[in-house]
Amino acid sequence: MKAKEKILVIGSSGQIGGELVEGLRTIYGQESVIASDIKDLDNDALITAAPYETLNVLDKNRIFEIVQKYEITQIYLLAALLSATAEKNPMFAWDLNMNGLFNVLDLAKEGHIKKVYWPSSIAVFGPTTPRVNTPQYTIMEPNTVYGISKQTGERWCEYYFNKYNVDVRSLRYPGLIGYKSAPGGGTTDYAVHIYHEAIKHQQYECFLSENTSLPMMYMPDAIKATIDLMHAEAEKVKIRSAYNLSGMSFSPKEIALEICTHFPTFKISYNPDSRQQIADSWPQSIDDSAAQNDWGWKAQYDLKKMSNDMFKHLIK
Numbered sequence: 178m179k180a181k182e183k184i185l186v187i188g189s190s191g192q193i194g195g196e197l198v199e200g201l202r203t204i205y206g207q208e209s210v211i212a213s214d215i216k217d218l219d220n221d222a223l224i225t226a227a228p229y230e231t232l233n234v235l236d237k238n239r240i241f242e243i244v245q246k247y248e249i250t251q252i253y254l255l256a257a258l259l260s261a262t263a264e265k266n267p268m269f270a271w272d273l274n275m276n277g278l279f280n281v282l283d284l285a286k287e288g289h290i291k292k293v294y295w296p297s298s299i300a301v302f303g304p305t306t307p308r309v310n311t312p313q314y315t316i317m318e319p320n321t322v323y324g325i326s327k328q329t330g331e332r333w334c335e336y337y338f339n340k341y342n343v344d345v346r347s348l349r350y351p352g353l354i355g356y357k358s359a360p361g362g363g364t365t366d367y368a369v370h371i372y373h374e375a376i377k378h379q380q381y382e383c384f385l386s387e388n389t390s391l392p393m394m395y396m397p398d399a400i401k402a403t404i405d406l407m408h409a410e411a412e413k414v415k416i417r418s419a420y421n422l423s424g425m426s427f428s429p430k431e432i433a434l435e436i437c438t439h440f441p442t443f444k445i446s447y448n449p450d451s452r453q454q455i456a457d458s459w460p461q462s463i464d465d466s467a468a469q470n471d472w473g474w475k476a477q478y479d480l481k482k483m484s485n486d487m488f489k490h491l492i493k
């Protein structure tokens with residue numbers, strides 16, 4: 178059954194995209210997973226990315242052309258502007274994050290594809306949300322353009338499911354940390370940069386303050402959660418807005434202490450910038466019991482296990 182699926186990943190050059198394509202190709206085979214991004218790839222990169230298509234998610238006709246060319250059955254839509262970058266260009270962020278989603282949801286509504294994955298984020302929560310062990314259902318008043326777009330996107334996903342029977346699934350990702358690709362424009366990016374700087378310079382200047390605790394997740398957990406949710410039987414996916422998802426929570430001070438167990442001379446300093454305000458509006462930890470109960474989610478990595486693995490790979 179799985180072999181018949183043809184998957185299009187939109188935004189495959191981003192932080193999650195590359196690893197998701199890799200994970201999906203292990204399951205479905207290289208030729209059944211089509212990577213796509215707005216970037217043209219050079220010849221060397223194309224060899225590993227193939228099959229690859231250059232695609233702007235705002236161009237619905239082009240998405241449709243690719244869907245027809247490969248007989249695509251599922252789309253994973255990852256193209257988006259993240260929290261910090263979106264604040265610099267709010268109207269473009271709104272356009273990209275919302276109209277990209279509509280283009281894909283409409284293709285599903287029109288019957289051209291069977292299933293859609295679209296990531297939401299902890300950014301759907303805001304300063305009035307309870308910050309510790311944030312429940313699935315709670316006050317949501319996001320005050321960033323990224324958060325507003327993700328919350329609105331969640332509402333539309335649920336609407337398309339209820340009104341048009343579109344099989345759309347979503348997770349509220351925490352900050353994602355991986356060694357394979359760089360993050361792009363988020364508030365949680367420091368938690369990736371810090372590992373690279375620890376190896377290169379044994380020091381790091383953090384753009385968040387020392388006790389800013391945020392929900393985070395190691396990339397293998399995020400990829401597993403994504404694929405598990407997409408593989409879950411439809412009846413088990415009871416939430417069609419987006420599921421809370423939890424891995425671990427830590428502050429810059431706590432990750433620095435963990436890094437010191439690998440690099441005892443490592444030093445962190447703090448110089449909070451505009452991203453501090455965004456971080457202060459987000460939860461510190463997340464209750465993901467709905468994901469656990471509905472489709473059996475459980476994270477495997479904590480801060481120590483993740484750091485060991487990050488250093489093992491980055492030092493190589």
Ligand code: AKB
Binds near residue numbers: 260261350362364365
């Ligand atoms: C960001 O920091 O913007 C993202 C996110 C939490 O969605 N990593």
